Amino acid sequence: MANTLIKITNGVTRHPDYRLASPLNFELAKGESMAICGPNGGGKSLFVDILTGAHPLLGDAMKYDFGTLGNKAANNVRLVTFRDVYGGNEPAYYQQRWNQADEQVFPMVNEVLQQAFNAWQPANHASTDEWPNQELLNDLGIFEHAEKPINLLSSGELRRMQLAKMLMSSPQVLIVDNPYIGLDKDARLMLTRVLEKLSKSITLVLVVSRKQDIPAFINKVVWVENKLVESPISLQQFLSECAGNDERNDEMATWALPQINESVTADGADVIDFRNIHIQYGKRTILHNLNWNVKRGEHWALMGENGAGKSTLLSLVCADNPQGYACDIRLFGNKRGQGESIWEIKKHIGYVSPEIFSTYRRPLPAIDIVASGMHDTIGLYKRPSATEREQCMEWMEAFGAAHLAERNYMHLSSGEQRLVLLVRAFVKCPDLLILDEPFHGLDNRYRLRAQALIDRYMQNPSKTLIMVTHYEEELPQCIDHTLKLKKNQ
Numbered sequence: 001m002a003n004t005l006i007k008i009t010n011g012v013t014r015h016p017d018y019r020l021a022s023p024l025n026f027e028l029a030k031g032e033s034m035a036i037c038g039p040n041g042g043g044k045s046l047f048v049d050i051l052t053g054a055h056p057l058l059g060d061a062m063k064y065d066f067g068t069l070g071n072k073a074a075n076n077v078r079l080v081t082f083r084d085v086y087g088g089n090e091p092a093y094y095q096q097r098w099n100q101a102d103e104q105v106f107p108m109v110n111e112v113l114q115q116a117f118n119a120w121q122p123a124n125h126a127s128t129d130e131w132p133n134q135e136l137l138n139d140l141g142i143f144e145h146a147e148k149p150i151n152l153l154s155s156g157e158l159r160r161m162q163l164a165k166m167l168m169s170s171p172q173v174l175i176v177d178n179p180y181i182g183l184d185k186d187a188r189l190m191l192t193r194v195l196e197k198l199s200k201s202i203t204l205v206l207v208v209s210r211k212q213d214i215p216a217f218i219n220k221v222v223w224v225e226n227k228l229v230e231s232p233i234s235l236q237q238f239l240s241e242c243a244g245n246d247e248r249n250d251e252m253a254t255w256a257l258p259q260i261n262e263s264v265t266a267d268g269a270d271v272i273d274f275r276n277i278h279i280q281y282g283k284r285t286i287l288h289n290l291n292w293n294v295k296r297g298e299h300w301a302l303m304g305e306n307g308a309g310k311s312t313l314l315s316l317v318c319a320d321n322p323q324g325y326a327c328d329i330r331l332f333g334n335k336r337g338q339g340e341s342i343w344e345i346k347k348h349i350g351y352v353s354p355e356i357f358s359t360y361r362r363p364l365p366a367i368d369i370v371a372s373g374m375h376d377t378i379g380l381y382k383r384p385s386a387t388e389r390e391q392c393m394e395w396m397e398a399f400g401a402a403h404l405a406e407r408n409y410m411h412l413s414s415g416e417q418r419l420v421l422l423v424r425a426f427v428k429c430p431d432l433l434i435l436d437e438p439f440h441g442l443d444n445r446y447r448l449r450a451q452a453l454i455d456r457y458m459q460n461p462s463k464t465l466i467m468v469t470h471y472e473e474e475l476p477q478c479i480d481h482t483l484k485l486k487k488n489q
Contacts, residue, residue: 003030004065005172005203006051006077011061018046018055021227028173033199034232035214036207038224039443040415041404044207047224048175051205052077066172075120078171080162081414082181109153109161110146113168120169133167139197140164152281159183159191163198174198175205177414180213181440182354184305184470192217209415209443211242257456258394258429269295271432271464272317273330279312279323286312292483296431299458299465299478304485310468313485314353314436317466319345332431346376350430352421352438366412366420367392367405373424392427399423400449415441422450426457433457435467439474451476 004027011024020043028034028051038044049055053062053073064071107115117131131137140160145153153161159179166174179195180188196217198204208214214221214235221238223230233241272294279287286309294300304310315321316329319342329336331345350373360378362369370392371384384392396402401419404412409420418441425433435454439447451474458465458478469475 004028004063005030007063007065008050008057009061009063011050011057013050013055014058015055018049019227020046020050020229024050024057024061024229026222026229028203028205030172030203032203033217033219034205035218035221035235036205036224037209037211037214037221037238040209040419040441040446041413042225043227043229044209044224045413046227047222047229048079048177048205048207051173051175052079075169076172077175078166078169078173079175079177080166080179081177082159082162082179106149106151108146109142109148109150112150112161113142113146113165116165116168131168132170133201136167136198136201137164140194152284159187160194163194171202173203173205175207177207178209178213178441179206180208182306182437182470187306188470209441210447211239214238257398257453258391270330270333271296271298274316275328275330277316277327277329279309279316279321279327287485294464294466294481296464297461298481299476300467300481300483301475301479302466302468302483302485303470305487308485308487310485311353311355311436314434314466314468317432317434318349318351343376347428348431349434350425350428350432351434351436352425353434353436354440355436356421357418357440360417360421361410363408363410365406366401366409366416367396369409369420370396370424370427373427392423395423395427396420398453399426400446415443415446418442419446431462432464432466435465437468437470439469439471447474454478 006026006028008024008026011026013019024047036044036047046055050057050062051073056062064073064076066072066076113131137143140163141157142160142164145157145161150158150161163174163176176195179191183191192215195204195206195215199217206214206218216235218235220232221235222232223238270293272292274290274292277287277290277292278285290313292313302310302313312321316324316327317331319331319336325337327336332348334340356378360369362378367389368384371388372378374384374388375382393402393405396405399419399422401416401423404416404420409417412420422435422438422442425435425438433454439450442450454465454467454476455478457463458476465476465478467475467479
């Protein structure tokens with residue numbers, strides 16, 4: 001077929017560790033807008049790696065036809081994954097993001113894009129200094145942020161920058177992994193408009209874990225489960241076949257929690273007490289005269305648009321923000337800055353966030369990743385005792401992750417990694433559970449299970465919850481308080 005860009009016939013990967021359950025037959029035509037959907041660990045990432053050429057196939061099973069641009073996937077197929085928006089600087093960003101003195105460590109948007117253009121210019125461009133896809137770059141709002149350091153970009157702006165970076169190579173095929181993760185409603189709508197416009201000039205493939213994240217402009221859907229890639233069907237047919245299936249089943253009643261330790265919180269009812277908190281980075285005010293009191297046993301939803309200050313607020317609770325020492329903050333009954341260590345504070349807190357996911361890259365068995373939550377380490381520097389390992393397994397079983405225990409964390413899908421880090425937040429039975437977008441990349445099955453387990457955990461009156469999400473349907477039933485932050489207020 002003249003319009004077929006990628007054709008796979010009875011494809012089997014060369015490396016036996018990266019094979020699907022059956023030989024792959026697949027075609028991707030020029031101009032198609034496709035979604036790859038399926039449960040966590042079902043094989044979506046493996047399928048994408050085959051499409052990009054990361055896992056070569058035996059024989060001549062893979063055929064590319066990119067016309068005059070040459071038939072190399074490396075020059076014509078681009079994968080956007082928002083885990084890597086900061087390039088190789090994630091650990092530094094995690095440590096420095098709250099320190100305004102370190103802002104200039106990060107390159108500006110125009111510098112990142114120019115580097116990408118210079119790297120790919122010989123492949124797909126004529127000899128020119130002009131960036132390609134100028135109209136699309138303008139639609140992405142890139143030029144208005146060109147002089148801004150990347151660590152000052154919002155989540156939505158970061159996604160637009162990463163898309164723009166990939167457009168520097170003028171790809172024939174653009175694959176975007178979980179494009180809506182961490183975005184508020186307005187940002188999701190904006191990104192959908194951008195992606196729809198992109199789809200009119202580029203063959204676009206979106207990888208999603210939930211059918212709710214498939215935008216209306218998508219033409220075809222490919223379901224991937226148990227490492228089987230089904231034949232593409234229309235979006236209308238896919239939604240019709242999925243109607244009424246919310247993946248809730250009778251197993252929910254049998255899900256059990258491990259033994260929950262009683263609270264070791266300091267005496268007093270206050271877990272968090274913020275008094276007239278003011279946080280400013282340069283000339284930008286993030287939090288202004290904020291007063292917030294959280295009592296033991298309360299369950300809070302922390303809401304607000306991207307850039308409203310939610311992550312900054314959590315950094316104060318977790319004692320990671322250096323500006324916290326100049327603020328009137330009391331945590332677990334102790335005034336911040338009175339000699340307590342960060343580790344003394346953190347031993348009461350179970351925490352998961354997109355930042356932890358971005359920085360946590362350790363080639364350890366998944367159970368060791370979970371065990372590191374007992375000591376608040378990134379990586380395991382102390383092997384768990386037999387009792388601790390048993391406790392880790394109990395929590396992994398509760399979340400349906402026991403089958404991942406001995407697998408290399410770095411070989412898990414991104415959704416499976418996120419699930420493991422969620423379990424890590426619970427493993428020490430913390431007094432305060434901070435869940436910052438905990439269901440990022442989780443399919444509905446795992447999300448529903450996690451919601452039910454959070455509700456059960458919070459039945460203990462000594463446990464306190466703060467949860468951040470941009471999707472109200474993700475909130476567990478136990479939520480009884482809401483703090484909504486507003487941008488620039």
